[in-house]
Amino acid sequence: MSETNSSPSDLVQSGNLSSVENTSDGLKVSIGNHLRFTLATGIGIASDRDWWVATCLAVRDRVLDLSSRTNANHRNKNVRRLHYLSLEYLMGRLLENNLRNSDLYDAAKQALGEMGKDLDSILNKEPDMGLGNGGLGRLAACFLDSLSTLDLPAVGYGIHYEFGLFRQEIVGGRQMEQPDVWTRDGNPWKIVRPDYRQTINLYGKTVQKFDDQGKGHVEWVDTKTIVGVPWDIPIVGYDSETVNLLRLWEAHASDAFNFHVFNSGSYMEAIHDKAMAETVSKVLYPNDSTETGKELRLVQQYFFVACSLADIVRRFKRDNPAHWSLFPDKVAVQLNDTHPAVAIPELMRILVDQEFLKWNEAWEICKKIFAYTNHTLLPEALEMWSVPLFGRVLPRHLEIIFEINRLFLDGEVEKMWPGDSEKKRVLSIIDERGAKSVRMANLSVVGSHAVNGVAALHTRLLREKLFPEFDAVFPDRFLNLTNGITFRRWLDVCNPQLSKLISDTIGTGWKKDAMKLTALESYADDNSFQQCYRRIKRDAKVRLAKIIQDTCGITVSPDALFDVQIKRLHEYKRQHLNLVHIVALYQKLLADPDADIHPRVFIFGAKAAPGYFLAKNIIHAINALGSKVNNDPRVKGKIKVVFLPNYGVTLAERIIPASDLSEQISTAGKEASGTGNMKLALNGALTIGTLDGANVEIKEEVGDDNIFIFGLTVEEVNDLHTRGYNPWDYYWADSQVRNAIDWLASDFFTGNSADFKPLRDSLLDHGDPYMVLADFASYARAQSDVDAAYKNPAKWDRMAILNTARMGKFSSDRTISEYAEKVWNLKAVSRA
Numbered sequence: 001m002s003e004t005n006s007s008p009s010d011l012v013q014s015g016n017l018s019s020v021e022n023t024s025d026g027l028k029v030s031i032g033n034h035l036r037f038t039l040a041t042g043i044g045i046a047s048d049r050d051w052w053v054a055t056c057l058a059v060r061d062r063v064l065d066l067s068s069r070t071n072a073n074h075r076n077k078n079v080r081r082l083h084y085l086s087l088e089y090l091m092g093r094l095l096e097n098n099l100r101n102s103d104l105y106d107a108a109k110q111a112l113g114e115m116g117k118d119l120d121s122i123l124n125k126e127p128d129m130g131l132g133n134g135g136l137g138r139l140a141a142c143f144l145d146s147l148s149t150l151d152l153p154a155v156g157y158g159i160h161y162e163f164g165l166f167r168q169e170i171v172g173g174r175q176m177e178q179p180d181v182w183t184r185d186g187n188p189w190k191i192v193r194p195d196y197r198q199t200i201n202l203y204g205k206t207v208q209k210f211d212d213q214g215k216g217h218v219e220w221v222d223t224k225t226i227v228g229v230p231w232d233i234p235i236v237g238y239d240s241e242t243v244n245l246l247r248l249w250e251a252h253a254s255d256a257f258n259f260h261v262f263n264s265g266s267y268m269e270a271i272h273d274k275a276m277a278e279t280v281s282k283v284l285y286p287n288d289s290t291e292t293g294k295e296l297r298l299v300q301q302y303f304f305v306a307c308s309l310a311d312i313v314r315r316f317k318r319d320n321p322a323h324w325s326l327f328p329d330k331v332a333v334q335l336n337d338t339h340p341a342v343a344i345p346e347l348m349r350i351l352v353d354q355e356f357l358k359w360n361e362a363w364e365i366c367k368k369i370f371a372y373t374n375h376t377l378l379p380e381a382l383e384m385w386s387v388p389l390f391g392r393v394l395p396r397h398l399e400i401i402f403e404i405n406r407l408f409l410d411g412e413v414e415k416m417w418p419g420d421s422e423k424k425r426v427l428s429i430i431d432e433r434g435a436k437s438v439r440m441a442n443l444s445v446v447g448s449h450a451v452n453g454v455a456a457l458h459t460r461l462l463r464e465k466l467f468p469e470f471d472a473v474f475p476d477r478f479l480n481l482t483n484g485i486t487f488r489r490w491l492d493v494c495n496p497q498l499s500k501l502i503s504d505t506i507g508t509g510w511k512k513d514a515m516k517l518t519a520l521e522s523y524a525d526d527n528s529f530q531q532c533y534r535r536i537k538r539d540a541k542v543r544l545a546k547i548i549q550d551t552c553g554i555t556v557s558p559d560a561l562f563d564v565q566i567k568r569l570h571e572y573k574r575q576h577l578n579l580v581h582i583v584a585l586y587q588k589l590l591a592d593p594d595a596d597i598h599p600r601v602f603i604f605g606a607k608a609a610p611g612y613f614l615a616k617n618i619i620h621a622i623n624a625l626g627s628k629v630n631n632d633p634r635v636k637g638k639i640k641v642v643f644l645p646n647y648g649v650t651l652a653e654r655i656i657p658a659s660d661l662s663e664q665i666s667t668a669g670k671e672a673s674g675t676g677n678m679k680l681a682l683n684g685a686l687t688i689g690t691l692d693g694a695n696v697e698i699k700e701e702v703g704d705d706n707i708f709i710f711g712l713t714v715e716e717v718n719d720l721h722t723r724g725y726n727p728w729d730y731y732w733a734d735s736q737v738r739n740a741i742d743w744l745a746s747d748f749f750t751g752n753s754a755d756f757k758p759l760r761d762s763l764l765d766h767g768d769p770y771m772v773l774a775d776f777a778s779y780a781r782a783q784s785d786v787d788a789a790y791k792n793p794a795k796w797d798r799m800a801i802l803n804t805a806r807m808g809k810f811s812s813d814r815t816i817s818e819y820a821e822k823v824w825n826l827k828a829v830s831r832a
């Protein structure tokens with residue numbers, strides 16, 4: 001696959017082997033052969049996992065053929081490539097996605113059927129590739145799908161974590177973390193590429209050296225080394241012949257280790273060093289906001305950045321001998337948040353210390369290559385590294401950062417605001433207020449030619465609140481690129497019944513041109529289309545009800561309204577607003593058992609960072625509420641509360657098609673974009689949400705009548721903060737919210753009134769930082785509007801259909817086309 005040492009023209013010839021025919025007969029031969037010759041088993045005795053592996057390998061054979069051709073084509077044409085640098089990729093499962101994208105699903109179903117196996121149960125054998133935390137990681141995966149689909153040349157770079165995001169179990173209502181062993185038995189999608197290993201340096205010190213002309217340069221010496229071995233995963237686009245690669249680096253001890261073992265006599269110490277080297281790619285950090293200054297995290301960041309840049313430079317030098325001025329014509333690098341921002345000083349180090357370019361020339365190249373996407377405004381989530389720690393791990397990079405900073409402050413900043421030390425203080429890459437630290441966001445803005453936010457509101461706040469001074473110095477640097485999702489996975493793969501209804505009605509063109517979905521608008525009031533749409537939603541709810549029954553032992557009716565909040569657990573996302581409202585509803589039903597409320601199932605899916613105490617307390621509270629409500633005969637089954645454990649990509653694919661209502665209820669100004677909001681609306685769930693992130697743009701697209709908006713706006717949130725927000729004012733003024741919080745903090749739910757005191761205290765004594773109480777009344781009103789609307793099925797169906805019809809803007813194909821045009825200057829490459 002990918003790169004080989006054969007000449008490019010040999011590679012172009014390599015297709016069209018008869019054993020990789022794309023028919024069910026061809027697949028049958030391949031699957032049978034892989035069972036026998038790769039897995040040493042046979043049709044009669046293979047396990048379901050064997051069948052899964054053999055089917056993946058049969059598909060992979062076909063994909064690798066395209067992958068080799070893609071690589072040869074890109075190499076022959078010496079194209080400009082995008083290199084996406086991300087610490088996270090949430091790929092989920094790959095087999096069904098790859099089958100549907102390459103139009104092999106029906107052939108595979110038939111092939112397996114004729115061999116006595118059911119494709120769908122085999123698909124279920126695949127573990128998720130969960131190498132990410134949440135939105136940022138899934139966005140990277142959606143982008144890779146769009147890049148291949150749009151025939152854009154790209155490589156995704158990341159880390160081959162041995163353990164992805166932890167597996168969540170719920171024990172006694174509480175979250176427990178278990179290791180995610182996704183690769184314990186191997187994984188047929190990843191292929192090791194030992195020829196492309198890289199050796200990188202860490203620690204050590206710098207020395208000034210002079211050549212015989214008396215010219216000085218810096219050397220980084222006495223370093224420790226780590227080897228990165230790449231694993232490649234082919235990225236199959238929809239109806240496209242481009243197969244790009246995701247290249248994930250695995251950390252190993254260097255060969256020097258072996259030398260050490262055999263010569264030093266200290267075998268145990270040597271083994272210890274080897275184990276230390278291999279911890280670098282062991283585990284994904286499970287935080288999606290801050291986790292301050294852990295050395296291993298910095299080492300992870302540098303390890304994968306250094307391996308990736310070395311790989312990029314290797315490819316560039318191979319194809320463009322010794323023309324550094326061409327580098328920006330061939331290479332674009334996108335930084336997925338600041339996590340890979342150490343790439344900026346690393347490229348400077350390569351160009352200045354290794355390639356002996358002049359500083360200014362190197363710096364111009366750097367700025368042309370890098371672009372930075374910001375994903376958060378939360379101050380606690382902005383990455384900072386202590387200067388002493390950074391200097392110990394990466395002494396040369398710290399020097400380079402100091403020099404970048406000096407030239408920036410003495411240059412652009414001094415020119416704009418002569419003698420203004422306050423401006424220099426806020427713009428400096430080094431925070432000097434307390435213990436000195438490196439501000440990775442400032443480094444990223446200074447070292448990139450483009451900085452983007454991920455939704456219109458977010459970008460406005462980025463420019464106005466987070467980086468106003470940078471925006472003044474570099475007015476052309478900031479732009480908005482609203483996030484998107486791939487409609488292949490989030491409609492075609494996860495909801496094949498709805499996908500088929502849409503294709504039968506308006507054709508399949510929407511899969512490549514999502515704006516074509518607007519043709520569904522004219523069916524919004526069509527009774528027979530509504531019936532089909534409703535039937536598909538109900539079938540999905542029946543399937544989800546079975547999952548709920550099997551995993552939680554809770555019986556729910558598919559005729560109830562499925563009200564869904566699925567996302568990481570965070571205070572700013574306000575799962576506790578939803579929770580307090582359910583408690584209030586419960587009280588209302590006890591006071592008036594015949595209250596005219598349409599039956600509702602409240603469904604949650606959320607992982608909390610293992611060290612985030614309050615988030616875990618909220619999970620416990622949701623589960624405790626569920627245990628009471630679900631078993632209380634007095635509510636007559638009108639409300640149920642379900643917490644589905646281990647939320648991830650695959651579970652999302654089951655929940656989203658079955659959702660009626662999508663909870664997007666963050667405090668305005670806190671959620672950069674959200675992408676679950678887009679997935680749910682696409683599948684016909686109506687949004688109840690604040691004017692935050694991409695909700696604002698979803699409202700613009702679907703129309704005010706087809707969304708339930710509530711709560712304070714960003715401006716109102718800021719005003720209230722300025723005036724002085726006091727949750728007690730709301731507590732005393734509203735008996736509904738008061739009774740709900742008091743009841744939650746009593747011993748009713750678990751028998752122990754201390755259990756949810758932390759949650760109560762955060763809402764009251766600690767000032768309710770995310771304004772749950774301020775938005776409660778407005779939220780409760782919007783929820784009763786939802787109830788009223790749901791009681792009118794024809795009206796609800798119309799709204800849901802219009803949501804599906806009007807989501808075209810949120811295709812990641814649109815997002816990626818904008819990046820390609822406005823940031824990367826990247827052109828589609830026609831097939832060989």
Ligand code: 26Q
Pocket residue numbers: 133134135136137139285287288289290291297375376381383454483671672673674675693
């Ligand atoms: C940082 C330092 C140390 C350890 C971990 C981290 C870390 C890891 C992951 C910090 C942040 C993240 C992830 C952030 C994230 O997922 N942000 C989300 O990005 C989405 C895609 O743009 C947006 O839609 C969401 O609004 C945003 O919250």
